[in-house]
Amino acid sequence: MAREHSTILGRDEQWARLDDTVHATGRAGALLVLRGPTGSGKTALIEAATKNWLRHDVQVLSLSATVPTPRMFDTLLEAVRRRVDDHRRAPELLETVAAAAQLRQHDAGSSLCNPLPLVHELTRALTQLARGQRTVLVIEDIDHIALESASALASLAHGVRAAGGVVLTTVGGTSWGAHQQLVNLADSVLDLPPLPEDDVTALLARWSGGQAAVDPATTAALHAALGPLFGNPRTLRSTVRALRSEERLVIIDEHLCLRPPEEPIALTADHELLRRVHDCGPGADRIVWTLAVLGEFDVNDLPVLAETADVELHACGRVLDRLVRDDVLRETSGRVHLPVPALGTALAREGSRTPRAVHDALARRMLAQHERGGAVDRSALAHHLVAAGPESGGRSGVEVLIAEADAAARTAPTRAAERYRAAVARLPGSDRRLPRLLEAMTRLQLFQHRFRELADDLGTVLPALLDAFPPEDGPEGPAPYGSDDAATLADLAICWFLVQLHEGRITELHHATRLFALVTTRDENTDAMRRFFSALFRGRVREATTTLNTLFGPFSSEQDETRSTTALDAVLMLLNAAEGEHEEFRQTLAWWQRRHPKRHAPDTEQLREAGSMLDHTTALELLLGNHHDGQSHHGRSRGYRGVLHHYHTGEWDTALSTARSLEAARPHARSSLAHHLTRVVAAEICAARGHFRRAEEWLARIQHGFACGHLVAWVRCGLRHRRGHTAAAVADGWRDYQRHRDRGSTAGLERLLERLIDYSVRIGDRDGAERMLEELTTFEARHRTPSAREAALIAGGMVRSDPTSLREGIQLARQRGDAPRVAHGCAAAGDLLDEPQPWLHEGYALVKRFGSSYGRGLFSDLMRSRGIALTRSRGPKEPLSSTENRIIDLVSDGHTNRQIAMAVQASEKTVESHLTKLFARTGYRSRVELATARLEGRLPNG
Template sequence: MVRGREEELAALRAALAAEGGRLIVLKGPVGIGKTALLDETERTLRAAGTRVLPVRMGSGPGGRDDAFGLGPLVRAVRDRFEQFQAAGLAASLNTVARLSDAVGRETGGWAPSLVPALDSLFAGLAQQGRTVVLADDAHAVAEPAPMIAAARRSGCLVLAACDESAEHALGPGELLAAADQVVTLGPVSDDVAESLLRRTPGPRLDEAVPGILRTALGPLFGNPGTLLATLADLRERGRLTPFGGRLCLHAPSEPVELPGDHHLLRRVASLGDLAAHLLTAVSVLDGISVDDLPLLTEMTGSDLTAYGRVLDRMIEAQVLIADPVGRVGCRCPALAASAVGWAANRCDVSLHTLLAEQILARQPDAVDPAVLAGHIAGSGSNVVLDASQVSWLLGLAADDEPERPERAASSYAAALPRLPPSDPQHPPTLTRLVNLVVRTGRHELLRDVLAQYTEQGCARGSLEEVRLAAIMAALHSGEPPADEAVRSLLDAGPTGAEPIGFAQWWFGLPRTPGPVTPYRSRLVPADRMEVLSAALSGDFAACERAWHRSGGAATSRRGLDRLHHAAAMVDTATVMRLVLGDHYRIPTTGVPGVHRRVVRGYNRADWSQAMSAVRELELSYSTDTLAHQAARLLAADMCAARGESRQAAWWLGRVVPSPQPVAMRAWVRIGLFSRAGDHRRAVRLALRAGRRLRRSGPHVGLFLLLIRAVQIAVSIDDRHGAAELLEETELLCRETGTDTQEALLLARGLVHRDVELAESATELTREREDLPSLLDSCLAIARFAEDPRPWLREAHELATRCGASVLLEHIRAVARERGVPAPRVRGRGAQAVTEQRIVELVGEGLTNGQIALRLQLSEKTVENHLTRLFARTGCRSRVELAAVSLGGRLTRD
């Protein structure tokens, strides 16, 4: 709890070294760690032989009625009476105890004999030598000064801790004025905050949790008390769930709230109902300005002056913050989420409705049109608008469309429910809305579109836009439509010419009976839609033809190769971005957004983050999609490369048997056989699967399967198998009418042992940032290159970065075969990766011998790593060490 407080501890040690009576005040917000620092100071002083009297002000019976903190003082001296063998101490203590009772009965009145009694008590405490008084929570009593001043007069050194709010209270404020030194505690650094999170007992935290909490808590992330209390609250609510060997946040896209007893929420409660209403309004409206106060006061029927006074007090208490232009917002998103959670169901809709109705009933021209439009959009369909008002809303949206597309989307979404499908303005409004949703990523706006279609149908010529809305909503939400009318729209693929419909492809659902209407969208050019559909279905020939027709040739051959690789990994977000360009915003949430993080983490050798995203996909989106299957396959591949065979089998067992993604499934299976040492079986499986898929399809991902198999065949010097696989690769290129330059160069270079060709292919792989494929290529090239050392060194660095212990052993085996020294870990950065893996395996309960076997190290090497880790971190046990996140953030030697 005192990590990251080196400066403050040094200041306290220097102050405590001074002789004579002194007062040092330790100031900071609630939860910042003042008590932890006092406890550490007490341990240090006791170890040095100094007598310490810790007094917890405001504790025990009496509370704030004990205005001078006499009760806690009496209890503290009694608890440590034997340490102070001073004559007359008992009599002085009894006098103070009687005064404590008397002052309590007088409800805080002043007792004339209080000062001499305190002087006598502290003089007795100090007569045997140096004494330090630690007064925690000095702000918790109304008048702490008499006791603390008496201790200082007697020659005691006093260290008093108080909240930053003490400067606004008369009694505690005297301490700050009289202090010889004030030490202020600010927030801890992000690294220290994360280390506190990972030291909590229980399963190891998923890598994504600290980032989610950092976003939710904002400036409070550096407050240890708030941080750990929020984590404990998430556990208690069941939001933290053990899954896949980690403690993961269930539904991480949902808001994180502050604990119910957090001091900011208590402060709001102490200010009354008006403060609670104001906080809710600020949270729902995502901030308010001074101009909004009259409307809010009308809603509550309160006085504007009283409302302003409460607003000032909430800003003073740092519940709300004001920016330079006068807009007021919540201190952090978690506080806003707590405020919204207080309110009744659909509070956001009712608040927007009331504000919109009040503005429309008064002077709408005096209010910013965008503000009014925002309230109308937030009200759903509750606010009744006449035809002129709907036209005004559409005009505002059209004006916003070029520069403010997100605001325009909200306005169109607000106008659309107020336009019946028969209205001439309905089809163009729907077209513009769906186009803006694709452009901005605000897929939640499509729910009302689909609900209106279910209830009222759509106008002639609008079916394509509704179908696109259904596809985009289902793709990003990961949920199939509940309504059969909407579900039937998904039975056609993106262009209406695919062998299977979207629902079959994405969810594995059967078609619904009935005819399927071909798809022809006005939003996206037909050739672009054809590229999209052909890429995702693996029809390479159609994809390339459409790519060139759409102008994709201008982006070079590499753009098409990237498209094929993204489709092979079911990375739909990247596929759509490559095809649609700026017309499509890559989402950060939703199934495509999370799966894209899986793929990027895998390709960039950031496997810890990739595994975190796999777990997020499993816990946040319950319905199985094609992205779920692909993510599980990647998880199995990563676990196998790390030597975690049981975990790999567990992930592979979660893959649902389906026609998609069949090539990727075979790609992973041959990888698992190879990691387990059964290389020849992997090559045989690849040949069978490759031939079958080449003849019958689907072809998506087949190039990756064949290239991995070529790499394996070359690595075991299976020249016949490698030649057959090269033949399959060339046949696939001819039969599909495509030319994946990287795959052909690599296959020919490896099979013909042409280092120059293979090196050209690896440059393309580096450019594409597919580091696992680069690793396998380097390992294969090292088998026949004249000088294998550069290839082995690069493979070793990549395998270390991935934590791929199985591949590290393969690299050492190739080094022995080629008669060159095995590459070694270079620098602390690479060593930290090994240490991180050791800590992770310690957290899984493995012994040193089991860790050595898993990481292909000697048991002595594991013991040496652990010895250095214990010394560097200060951990005293394997359990404590397992709670520490290394991740390159350990103190350097």
Template sequence: MGRRTELDAVLEAGGAGPVLVTGPAGSGKTALLREARRVLADRGAPVLDVPVPAGGPAWDRFGFRAVLAAVREQYECFDADPRLPDALDEVSRLCTEDGYAGPWTRFCLLHAMSTLFTRLSAAAPVTVVFDDVDRLAEPALAAAPAHRAGHSVLASAAAPLGAAFPELVELGPLPPEDAANLLRRQGKAPVAPTAETAVRQALGPLWGNPGTVVSTVAGLRERGRWKTVEGLVRLSGPAVPITLPTTHPAFAVLAPLGEVGRRIVLLASGPGGLPAHDLPHVADAGARAGQAVDALVAAGLLEGDPAGNFRCRVPAFAAAVAEAAGSGARRRVHRRLVASLLESGSRADTLARQLAAAGRAVPRRPEFAELLRDAANALSAESPLRTCHLQAAWWHAATGADRIARQGEVIRHLVRTADYPAMAAFVTEAVQDGEPTHDEHPGFAPEPAVPAEDERVRSAAAATGGGPVGGEEAVAVRPDPAADERAGLALAAVLAAIHSGHPVAAAVRGELNRCAEAREVLTLADRWFAGERIRPADVVAALLPVWQRFGATGQPAWSGRRQEALLADACAVRDLVPVLAAVLGEDYRVPAAGPLSAHHRVCTAYEEGRWTETLAAVAELEAQETADDFAREHARLLAAEVSGWLGEPDRAADWLARVPDPGRFPHLRAWVQAGLYHHARKPEQAFEAGRRAFVAHTSTRDELGASRLLLRLAWLAGRAGDAGPARVVVDVAENFHEGRNSPRSFGVLAAVRGLAAGDETEIGKAERLVRRRGDHELVLLSGSSARRPRGWLREAYENTRAGGAARTARETGRTSPADGLAELSATEREILELIRTGRTNRQIARAIRMSEKTVEKHLSRLFTKAGCRTRYGLATSELGRHPDAVGA
């Protein structure tokens, strides 16, 4: 995979002497030699494969026992000289420990092996392949007899082996595109961009190492985290670190360094890295720490920056070390440094950094709180170091108002950074904050290897005049938190639960339920996980009063019925992101991962007409094990709708079949079903499916789906050109409004009447109504159905755009195509998408695994279908795009 140039170099070499393939462990040396053997065998060239074992006897310095075993096993593959058995017997007799003992016996052994290779093939020279030849004490003499006998020699080693191997083929890291293709082959399916990015970032410089990529993916698969969902490989549990397998060569570098090496890796993998001036505090002997750093830097696992900090280059390696060390290991290492720094009287900023990293592992001292807060204020708002500084400041803060203020700072910062896993962990720690002594906490017990550490910390603190920092005197039983503190923790627990999809833990709930206000806040999460309908007012009532105490936005950030209606629509389809953004204000950020954000991306991509991204977001949501059932139902309906417009009826039907009937959104489901019938050229069935839904589900609260379905029915009736269906739609719309009597139902009724009658005046009235409400779907559909829509449709678009309207065809550079899509094969659609992302023919060929010539043939057909002759024209053409029929 991705080694074509190196393979050609290996096959074309061989003139000056043995060829040596070099590269670090996992770079693909064995795979390259295997491919070379296959190519040579296909050409009819004889090949002798000599794998050098790792556990051979030390006295077999030339590896001739492996050669003998290979010749005997592959004997039938060669047109051998009849005297070859005699040569085998002679080498076997001499290849003993005594045979290696003296110069003369070694000479006889080499001469006998040369004779063996001379008799190996009488018809043609043999290519002798030595994999891992550097396992031998004298690899040059292993290859010499074969080369002298006129055979070609291919060998592999981690590094060059001198003049005996004059022709070198070095295997560097795979190019990023080849590494991505290798990743795709491991899953046997396209890999989601988020999963590829996660693996690439976790491996760092090892991303181009084939063996590392393969073994890491194998480890993820064993843990059930590498899953194929809807034809796309996804990474489950994206918040859980990716780890290297413990069999990786990096651990062979770490093993001799012992406990000091482990500490260095844990410290260097933290947000701030490991400053060089902290090395003397890492171990009892500073020289040992320096030597360990040198070894890790030489292995490419650590690097130093201009500021003098050492950082781990491979996050997956650090994660594996931390996992093996156990829960809280990194904090305990930082606690050790705190004790050492207190003894030596180090600078305040150095001490603050280690206190922040140690967190709860250092027993509470209120005087540390101000030190940590000052250090946090010196950091940028987005700095990852700020989180641990603020949390440590909260931990060391005195009880009362100061502690509540520090808690508010932590929660507001975590909202600003959208770090909801950290928020959940913070809440869990906070409710456990009444234990007699910190050192009894099971997650952060003192290191067994340092039994005197607590005494060192106490003694150092006493010497600095600060009093004890450990033991029962240091941490008294804290009284129950105040109501404000519990309410703030309840708000954080609710936000973490809704964003992650995990209900509030029973232990957390039991602690917080002692406060009436906290119970009311927790009710929002209870209702969400029970599947109840949530309104914007519910979110405001539950969160805003507590949020205001943190010094945040004083009022929900929306005004007027239009924006409130848009937020209500979002809540109706289980998209809480818009209302959370409105309530929490400018501090709120949408997290990059999680079920809530995945569903929000589904809704946003669909509204903006980015249908490929819509399907990708739906697949991402499907991979979320904790996704809300109703959000998943809504996303599947949108996926079915999009697939129908993309000309993929089977895929659309599959998505629709996975939505229960009637489910939470019966009218939205009927809207999709009617659309699929329409795409199948079955207008009567389309109309009847929609009409039946209104008859069967008169009491549903799916008002948004009902409005879309009515518009679709009106559109279908207009296309039929028959007054009968038009009257039916108007009757249904009137019954719908009579049952709802809402601003939306009135706007839908007005639009349906105008569309059914083709009345410009009625359409104009409907447009003004829905424009004020913000129903851009109704506006655009009404405009597209009017005889002279340009004047008022432009005005309607300008007004609704500010409220989040979808993009029109004009804005996206499209023209309205004829009904339906151009007939494109799956391969043509994939090539078209890659052309629109700026890929070259070679990149396209690699991405979809076909030759460049085949890509050119497909491009020729696409040019013909698009009616253009350039790649730019093809990329900007309407080919393969969907009609901009929003809401219809």
């Protein structure tokens, strides 16, 4: 029987070395040590290898060094006895077994203090077995062997090897002990390193039920939480099972996502690291938890650690040393840290601990020292006060927070915003400093685009201010604040209103409008606000914008131009940039620049482009400046801006992962405008890749009556066309265009018209294409956005066969970094121009980077029709993984996806995902092309 090639996921190298040793020609024996930490997969590898060896007539005997010595050797004796009847040299084997059994009977009830006589007989028996049949003796966990048994076990292993058998031992670590003599005897030591990320991803898909591919953000979250244990199979598997049982793993867009993404991941309660912590003695859990909260600690500050963890100083030092020695904590250059954050989360659950208690203890200690006149790190004190919560610190804590926030406002705006927030949360509504602090906090939050957090902050503080205003007819007057403070509060009310609107908190808007009404005295406010809400909820965007400008504009113009307003300038600019015509935009920009002569003028092209796709985050950054100071921004990396950026640059996998993370973060909350826009872009990517059902599911999540309907219509039009219903796509898309245009919404209008013109040309409707081009040209003349200019040039070049217009439009899109539009222009240029090759090759390279099978098919058809050879990749820059190589081999042998899935121990969906990535990386479009490339040696690792 020919020996079959087998693999175990992620351990191909070790599998091959074990298998080759057992099946090596000749009868030479071998002693192998398989070394790897607990959970690294030693047992799984041996079990898989054993099944394979048994199929190939190799006999395998196993014992564990973790059991007491008598029982360990008794187990081996029983295994040998079962083989007596099947062995060709039964008399000799029976003699040795009988001798061993007699020894055990003589020592019945004893602890077998001298195991050597028994081991001698067992060695003779195993020698008989090895001479008649290839034999493998597996001895697991030799690092747990008792000292008195180590020499006997070494003698046994040496004897089996001398008889031509293979002895395979496993060891968990590199520490010295009784087992070292066995390690010294070994012919080879095979280390099991952490699994590579590709193999971890494949295993995650299998362990999560094989229902879907694993989203990269989920893998990244596990990596961050587990640290050096990320490649440890047992830890990964137990962690994934726990997440499944907690219903934190959900399928979104056919990918397994973590919900909520920001919630930390914990080790399971039975994990070895937790056992090590508890074995280190009383107080060890509090010490580790304190370090988990603080991140790292200087060993010179041991008294502070002992006091914070509530552990006696001498005991704290002793326990800390053991925690480092047992690899629970790690020490580098005098700094101690916890390498596995998930351990800290597990300890928090185990003891119902919160980080606030640690920060509060440190804050109280530092405040007491500060009040005694001692030197303290005021910045560190402010950090602990922020994290300890509003109940910590008292009056002196508030003063520290305000002073440190003012000091950091220019150099570290993220820290300053956090400290202003903490101070505001501690002040009563009647405190005269509150308006100034609220304004500073809000301005910094806007700078950092933390809209959801700002909505929460203002929603917590500002309603309390309503109680500070007596009734209008009361004897105390309109407010306890001066006119400047009232103007600031009016600004804050406007800002609160807008962030509520941005985050979809429609039911809370009346609080903001009430506060605005209280700090202003114009009678027309109520009617204007009613008109605004009526227009907003009916989708009349232009009317809503005009009404809001009318409502807030005059109040703004009455303010002192030297005062720094929080939100009003940005609001007016943002609304005009989003939907305003060019002349209106120009006038508002001039007004804004007069108000802020010292502020750097924004890039108007970028601002207009941000407005054309309702990218409020980019618009605010352009208006207010980029005040990022290197610290993380909540939600920024998962926001609409990120998805839009990755869509334009062609990083579509990242865009979809970001969209899925946002979806997982807010599964039940009312969706904001940005959330809906993210879904639009995700649907467009799925449709362009030919994943039509996924595109439909993204569109189904978008709220009915979504104000930016042109963008939804743009995606639906493309989806219908790609499904083969081009005429219907044009007819329905034209009706959608007219309906949304008449309602005043223009976001995405030029993209829809551009698509309608393209499809009209394809079906030969030149009259329709001309009519739509006229609409697009008119729109571009009135709005003059970069996107509209590019769309008009490319569409005009297509309809009127104008190479100059086409080239100019492509070049502008290329300069702006809109890769999908460049690809669209390249397709048009390749179909129209006399020298199509460079255009078609560029477009093909782009759609291949997008992972768009539909786009690759389109360009392939164009190249064939123009007589141009298809481009071929020279292969991926990175070598193929072991799993990818195995899949290619099986494809070359003609196996189906189901057969491949069984062979590589993965789901069919995982195999399909690997094949899709292989097609994208290699440039081949089919299994046949991939197999041919393997046979011809055109793939790496082939």
